[in-house]
Amino acid sequence: MTLAPAQPKIIVLDDDPTGSQTVHSCLLLTRWDTETLRLGLEDAAPIFFILTNTRALPPDQAQTITTEVCQTLKIALVETGISDFLVVSRSDSTLRGHYPIETDAIAAILGPFDAHFLVPAFFEGGRFTQDSIHYLIINGVPTPVHETEFAQDSVFAYHHSYLPDYVAEKTQGRIPADQVVRFLEADIQQGVQAQLQALHDNQCVVVDAVNQAQMNQFAEDSLAVAASGKRFLFRSAASLLTGLAQLPPQPIPATEMGQLRRNSRPGAIIVGSHVRKTTEQLMALLKEPGLVGIELDLEPLASNQAAASTLLETTLAEIYEAFQANLTPVIYTSRQELSFPDTATRLAFGLVVSQLLMDIVQALPTDMSFLISKGGITSNDVLSTGLNLPTARLLGQILPGCSVIQTPADHPKFPKLPVVLFPGNVGDQQALATIYQRFSTATPSLA
Template sequence: MGTTPKIIALDDDPTGSQTVHSCLLLLQWDVETLVLGLKDDSPLMFVLTNTRALSPEQAEAVTREVCQNLKVAIPQAGVEEFLVVSRSDSTLRGHYPIETDAIAAELGPFDAHFMVPAFFEGGRITRDSIHYVVQNGTPVPAHETEFAKDSVFGYSTAYLPDYVAEKTGGAIAPEQVERFTLERMRSGVSDALMRLEGNVCVAVDGETQADLNTFAQEVLAAAADGKRFLFRSAASLLTALAALPPQPIAAEDMAQYVKDHHPGAILIGSHVKKTTQQLAELLKAPGIVGVEVDVTQMLDDWAAGRSRLLDSTLAQVSQIHAQGQTPAIYTSREELTFPDVQIRLAFGEQVSGLLMDIVRGLPSDLGFLISKGGITSNDTLSQGLALRTTRLLGQILPGVSVVRTAADHPQFAAMPVVLFPGNVGDENALALAYQRLS
């Protein structure tokens, strides 16, 4: 077998590294930064493109730009073999097939692209090519959940061959999708992998990590034999491909990373129902003081509303911090309606801009920061903290990652930052992450 391929994940929000550790997350993708990631000792690297927050046109442009720079960086870094993973949401929301098409156009041709949405830590499994979200212990077909009603990425079916046909506008018909069912997966797909060609779409089942671990070993063997594969997956496949040992410090001992045992801050941007339930539990925790950011004040006059909100929020935060407590800063929860998607996205950008101004105004002796919501977390890393790369320490809860800023960060040196996806964990999860750090 040849050298182990470098696994390059293009992540459409910063939470896809939620099952791995000790690797670099890149927040920029110029050639020089990509070379840093490619040369790093870890078997995998993440490029945080944040495309789930972008329009289809922007998502395609960013994906192409990353791939064009990778074409230059890969030989510069001396990497011989690589696998590309388009990491996206385990509830089937995202720019498919835009991203996989862009990757194939720039880095192809590929023999196949695999749809692997299973994410076991989050209770997402795929059986008979139908993708399920486990809710209160019961697997529910993904199209029957709130995620399928997403105003930007909605879909009508969780049967992957039909989902692919729907998303590709019929360019790939359901019967053209190859199905790796559990039965096939468990009897071995090595021969089938070698026969794939022409960038055929393959829907991959998975009920346990063991299913994907075996599949990953077969994929790596086929790749070593010259097959070229592309993946559209959630996080669990990355665990399987990277085959890492346990993380350096266990989840329950993560308080070791907190700076001088100082209190932290918690920033909550996500609006999914699960986040709102988790926030309610967090606000009951000792040492937490809620700070509501009433974004409706920005509806009439963005600029004036934003500057007023920023001043009042930072004044409250400063006072709470001085008393040795942890502010939980959250955007107002009511569902706002907008005349169209463009205005909704523009307002979302304004709110995110305000949250990043708040991050930049936080006390510099914070012990830790918890960021709740995928897009919020990406903005926190790339804009609020202005990071170029960051090292992933591991997970504080299943599916919830912790990174750390560099020791020479100008404002928040060596500070642990928790990247908490909107739709992960039970209602006590946010409070538990806070307790593990305090």
């Protein structure tokens, strides 16, 4: 018998703030005390996001935070009386992240689960999975992700695009490749409710999807079987969330998002991501009129972190000079990849750079008309630290994969400021320029 899908509360633990890039009208939480979690659980939207930012942290801290979130979430679920829910560990569509650390931590507190699913496809970013091999489209060519720059990440490096082998590698053989269940395209198209019913004891399942229709079919089957009592945990990129949330079109069309700008003053653009795609987008952006580029040379900070205060002072002077000239400053980190003796040192340096960027955000002119944040970790920090937002309402996407939130009307420094959360590794070469154009040419809304 085919079951009808239900609509549980979908709880997303997002390891940076870009997992919401395919949904809208829901809450993003940057804190996870019980009171804040209750806001997400009791919100009218079927989905909400807890921004843990664990991708920016060492493994032990990622495990600690994930455990802490789940322990508090367990209390909030009891307090709100919610028993019908799904948990998604949202992570990167290029397979970077703390797997299986985060899924293990979630299962230890909120389990037991019958299965956990790896569903990394993200169509808006050109990532799909076929025959259990995960691909990234580069210049129109589907490329196995282990052949891309992302597989060489100094923190999250891996050697396999065939997902069962990826699982075996990341679990250090605890889950052998031949024990990973594979849902192939043909399975998804025929429906997998029977296979889902048969899963048990937190089996690992890798899921094919080459288009959103297939993803929606898998989500529909998963919802239906979960409604019958099976318990599932998902480790996914953003496209699965589209299928699970089943939302109508976003209220504000993407092409009209620029009308959210607060006034006719300049905006500000912060670029932290240094992947190749971001650099290409940055170079295209800097050709636009009405901008001034301000580069943060990070190399001196690697050997002398005290230099940050001087760099902050000189950068803010350049920013305010740009505003006086009615130009939008583009503040970007230097593009070279610095070398570090170990992962811990690299992550610690990342925190120094992040603090510098957030000090800049907090000191931006209070009358700026919009803010564009480029990079996943950078965007998380902008919300939680730069703007000090415990929650934010996601309005939708200005481009595929690029979300827009608006600060509340009672924000002490930047009321009703539209903020673009732009992941580092999505969009074409002109994407950053296109978003800037939509804001810089729009007539400010009077609402």
